[in-house]
Amino acid sequence: MKGLKVVIASGKGGTGKTTVATNLAIAASPPVRLLDCDVEEPNAHLFFNRTASETEIVTIPVPEVDEKLCDGCGECARFCRYNVIACYGSVPMIFAEMCHGCGGCLLVCPRKAISEIQKRIGIMDHFSSNGLSIVTGRLDVGIPTSPPLVRAVKTKIDEAATNILDAPPGTSCPVVTTMKGADCVVLVTEPTPFGLHDLKLAVDTVLELSIPFGVVINRAGSGDDRVGKYCGERNIPLIMELPDDRRVAEAYSRGEAAVNAIPEYRELFVLLMKKIRQMAENSARGKKV
Amino acid sequence: MKIAFTTEGTGLDSPLDMRFGRAKNFLVYDLEGDTFTVLENSQNLNAPQGAGIQSAQAVVKQGAAVLVTGHCGPKAFRVLSAAGVKIYNTDAATVSEALTLYRQGKLKEACDADVEGHWA
Known part of the structure; x- marks a missing residue:
């Protein structure tokens, strides 16, 4: 299978980027590399056990x-x-x-x-967990500019693997730096007015970068249907709806991925990976013509 | 001697701008000739970072020996002090009010930045 670069982003913070990124990384067929580009507060590594890691100091x-x-x-x-x-x-x-x-x-x-x-601006941690390769960037406290560290994390992209990049929230430079060069972007949102407001900003950002993208609604059923309506009106593919499920939150609070704790979630994420790959391939084909 | 004021307008009756780095304009007043010029600061007003540094550089280049403004952050303070510009903080409403206070010796020279960067 060909290498792939998928960015998991959102406008609003706390919508479930890391939940989607970690579950997707576990559900995808190997080789997979998960890169935490949210270098101001990296948290993807919390869901994986590690025995040893390699640490590099990043300088500019x-x-x-x-x-x-x-x-x-x-x-x-x-x-x-x-x-x-x-x-x-x-x-x-x-x-x-x-x-x-x-x-x-x-x-x-x-x-x-x-x-x-x-x-020195920060560090990079690299470790393996159950065959999954994980790279985390961590900006030093007091350093105001994170894009150079995001770029350093991106040098660890494995061109032969499925790379899943967990982006910072928002739509500013660190997010754009994470998205640049990606084959596909997944925008995670929640079905609330705030979720929709920030989703619109994120959509404008991805359109500017001309990267194929789809939307994942997290905690579906907990709010209203305005995100779904918006995606319909704008012809934006809605590629997954994660139900508002207490079991997911319980697994999360134990530091467990939903795909490991609840069997049916593995299928959801396998399907999501399939859709992502299709979007990236369709777009690559479109560019060649 | 020249005094730089931060202002939202272009005249002596204009409001004093409380911000330094992202002030709308600088009014540079010449005490000897009682004349003034106005320098637009729109470039720094919209800068994502470093507005204070560049505004300080602009004020120094105007030949001002004194800056009268609302607040001044740490980086601007460093540039201005290195160039020997004296800084006075005031909550005066207009440029002319601040100028009068300065002439009467009622303004106290700042010995440090009085706000953090990006305070407003």
């Missing part, structure tokens, strides 16, 4: 100025779109904690006064 290159070479021209400050550098005819002041590590300031410096030093 940040600029350092050689004061003897710098003539204060300010090119670096003008170039930096992250507003990290202040220069007013003096040696520039650098706020490295906000740097994205793009390296642009080095390139534009006419005096070659800027070099790079490595700054």
